[in-house]
Amino acid sequence: xxxxxxxxxxxxxxxATKMLxxxxxxxxxxxxxxxxxxxxxxxxxxxxxxxxxxxxxxPRTEVxxxxxxxxxxxxxxxxxxxxxxxxxxxxxxxxxLIRAIExxxxxxxxxxxxxxxxxxxxxxGPAKLCQALSINTALTKHDLRKKPLLxxxxxxxxxxxxxxxxxIGISQAKDALLRFYVKDSQFVSKYSDEKSK
DNA sequence: CCGGTGATGCCCT
DNA sequence: GGGCATCACCGGT
Numbered sequence: 001x002x003x004x005x006x007x008x009x010x011x012x013x014x015x016a017t018k019m020l021x022x023x024x025x026x027x028x029x030x031x032x033x034x035x036x037x038x039x040x041x042x043x044x045x046x047x048x049x050x051x052x053x054x055x056x057x058x059p060r061t062e063v064x065x066x067x068x069x070x071x072x073x074x075x076x077x078x079x080x081x082x083x084x085x086x087x088x089x090x091x092x093x094x095x096x097l098i099r100a101i102e103x104x105x106x107x108x109x110x111x112x113x114x115x116x117x118x119x120x121x122x123x124x125g126p127a128k129l130c131q132a133l134s135i136n137t138a139l140t141k142h143d144l145r146k147k148p149l150l151x152x153x154x155x156x157x158x159x160x161x162x163x164x165x166x167x168i169g170i171s172q173a174k175d176a177l178l179r180f181y182v183k184d185s186q187f188v189s190k191y192s193d194e195k196s197k
Numbered sequence: 198c199c200g201g202t203g204a205t206g207c208c209c210t
Numbered sequence: 211g212g213g214c215a216t217c218a219c220c221g222g223t
Contacts, residue, residue, distance in 0.1 A: 042215070050215070052208095060208070078205025080216050097215055127216050169215055 003153040005145055008087045009068035013094045016087040017043035018180045020096055021162060024104070024152040027133040032113075034106030034133050036123055037154065038098055040181040040188040042167045044084070046093035049172035053093025063141045064093040071149065073130070073140040080127035081136050085144065085151060099168070099179075100124045102187040103132075125189045156182065 008016050018041070026035040044051035046064075052074065053064040063072045064086055072084040072095045088094035101123045103110055110122050110132040123129040130136070135149065144151035156162070161183045166174060168189065181188045 044215070052215080056209075058209080074215080075207065076214055077216050078207075078214090082215060084215085099215085125216070167215070171214090 003155075005069040005151060005153065008085070009089050011087070013043040013045045013087055013096070014178060016085075016094075017041045017096045017178060018162060018164070020085060020098075021180055021182055022154045022156040022160075024150075024154050025098070025101060025133070026105075026150040026152060027135065028148040028150075029134040029139075032106055032109040032134070034109050034113075035104045036101030036129070036133075037104060038100075039102050039185045040098075040100035040124075041179070042097040042099055043087075043178040044095055044097065045088070048176060048178075050167065050170040050174075050176070051093070051095075053095070057093065061093065064095045065091060066141070069144050069151070071139050071142045071144055073135060073137050075137055076127075081130040082126040083130055083135050083139075097126055098129065099126045100181070100185075100188045101129050102185065120186050124187050160184075 020038050020041050023038050046053040048054055052061045057065055067090050068087050070086045072086055073081055075081055083098045084095035086095045103122055111117050113134055114122055114132050123132050139149055142149055163181050163183045164177050165179050167179045
């Protein structure tokens with residue numbers, strides 16, 4: 001069992017995507033301590049037509065080709081940020097989109113940041129969790145071993161199981177089974193009703 | 198509960 | 211200029 005961020009560079013993207021479930025994210029941005037555990041992820045890589053790194057090694061996506069354990073944050077739909085964890089060896093354009101977390105600490109701060117009060121919809125989407133944790137593109141290329149945004153290896157709890165299925169919100173490579181989530185978690189994004197076993 | 202849609206700006210062609 | 215790894219809101223059911 002691997003419990004180091006450094007191990008993310010030695011495994012294939014599907015394995016990394018699955019392994020990140022249960023890991024903790026701790027934000028101390030703006031002096032607010034906010035944390036949660038990852039319950040939903042999606043993998044992307046350079047041979048995958050849905051990936052930003054597919055045929056595009058540009059200033060924006062360069063971080064995906066860099067060392068594992070750094071953040072790739074992108075801006076989309078004119079108003080939303082999404083957080084990825086870079087994985088794989090240097091030179092390979094791979095990253096894991098964090099699609100949902102289960103809130104742990106700083107729930108009041110999250111509610112303020114989100115301007116919403118309902119616990120189960122606070123962080124159940126990639127842009128929602130960035131808003132809750134005050135993550136924006138200033139954090140791209142950030143080393144997730146350091147404050148103010150920490151990624152802490154952890155494992156799932158006893159009895160928890162993982163579902164593997166197709167990714168959400170993409171028009172390319174729809175059949176790739178690169179989405180993973182914690183079965184029965186009430187904190188995964190709302191389109192999590194696939195019947196994959 | 199569900200599907201449809203507008204918001205809004207950056208990146209790449 | 212087209213498309214986007216999204217979200218919240220609206221109206222019908």
